[in-house]
Amino acid sequence: MTASPIVTLSFFRFSGLGARLWALGMMGGARMPLARVPDIGFWKLCGSGTGEGFTPLPNTGVYAILATWPNEATARRRLSETAIFRRYRDRAAEDWTVFLATRSVRGRWSGKTPFAAASLSSGGPLAALTRATIKPRIALKFWSRVPNISRMIGSDPKVAFKIGIGEVPLMHQVTFSIWPDADSMADFARANGPHADAIRAVRAGSWFSEELYARFAILGDSGTWGGTSPLANMETHV
Template sequence: MQIVSLSFFRFDAPLSRLWALAMMGAGRIDMARIPGIGFWKLCGSGTGEGFTPVPNTTVYAILATWPDAQTAKDRIAGTRLFQRYRHRADEHWTLYLTPISARGAWSARTPFDPQDDPRTGPIAALTRATIRPRTALSFWGRVPDISEVIGTDPNVLFKIGIGEVPLMHQITFSIWPDSGSMAQFARRDGPHARAIQAVRSGDWFREELYARFRLHSEEGAWDGLSPRILKDTAA
C-alpha cells in the first residue's frame, strides 16, 4: 500500500537557512537516487499562516511517495540526505499518509494511488496548482483573506502553504479532525468559496491536483502540535 511522507524542517540559524535554500537545487540529484522512492518534491514555504507568496526562509519540506510504510520509514531514517536535513534542522516532523482520494495532475503525473478507507477521524487535505502567469496577481490578491479565515478556524489542526517555485506553484496542506469539518470550511460562503468560483470561471490554473489522506503515523515534533495531533484526535 502506497505511503506518502511529508517531512518538515525548521532552520533557525542563518547558515542553516542558506544551506536549506541551496539544497532546493543541490538535493535533487541525491533525492533521485534514493532506492524505492517514487514521486518526490523539495519545497519551500510561505510566511504568516503559510498561504502567502512571501517566502519563509526558516521552513522547508520534502514530499515523497513510497511502496509501503516500512520502506518509507527505513529510507527516511537511513538515507544520508534526510539525515543531513535532520542534523542541521532545529526541529523536524514527518507525517506518513495513506492516500484515500486524488484527482488532477502534478508535473504531468498522477503521483498518488488512493486506497479504500472506511475509517473516520483525522483527515489531511493537499491541494497543488500551477498558476497561469496572467492570473498570478488576481490569485495572490485573494490569498490574504483565505489565509485569515483558515488561520482562525477552530477546527483546523495544522496548516501550511508550501511550493516548488515561488508565485507560480502553490501547495496547501491542512489537517482536520474529520471530513465533515473540512467540507464545512471548503463549502461555506466566504473568501475560500469565492476564490474557487473565480478559479473556475477565470481558468486561473494551468494544472491542479486535489488529494485527501488518512494519517498513518508520525515522527518528530512541530510547535507542540505533534505528536499531539494523532493522540488527541484519536481519543
C-alpha cells in the same frame, strides 16, 4: 516505480543564517541525492511562504520534502537511515513528518498522477492537499485573495495543522491541512466567504494550468512542530 499509496510529507525548520543558506542551496543540491534514494517514487522539494506559508513572500526558514514509498515500513526506514534525510534533520532546528495513505486523488502534478488511492475506511482524521500551477497573468489576482483565506482557515478551531508550500515562488502553490474528520473539512469548504469566492473565481476564470486535489488518511507521524506533534491538536477539538 509505480504510484504508491504511501506518502510522506516532511517539514524542516532552520534557524541561523548558515542553516538557512544551506537549506536554500539544497533546493538544487538535494535533487540528485533524493533521486538516488532506494524505493523512493514521486518526490518534490518545496519552499514555503512567510507566516504559515500562505503568502508570496518566501520564508527562508521552512522547507518541505514530499515523497511516495511502497509501504509505511519502507518509508520510515528510508527517512531514518538515508543520508540526505539525516543531513536535513542534523541541520534543522526542528522537523516533523506525517505518514499518509491516499483516500482519493484527482488531477495531475508535473504531468503525473503521483498518488494511488487505497481501499480505506471513510472515517477518522484526514489530510487535504491541493496543488496548482498558477497562470502567470493570474498570479497577482490569485495572491490578492490568499490572505483572507488564510485568516479564515486560521480562525477555524477544527483545523489541526495548515501550511502553504510550493516548488516555485508565485507560480506553484501547495496547501496542506489536517482535519479531525471529513465533515469538518467540508463545512469549511462550503462556508460562504473568501474561500468559496476564490473557488468560484478559479473555476470561472480558469486560473490554473494544472491542478491536483488529494485526501489522505493519517497513519502516524514522527518529530515535532512548534514543540509538539500537530496531531495532538485534534484531540482537543474532536
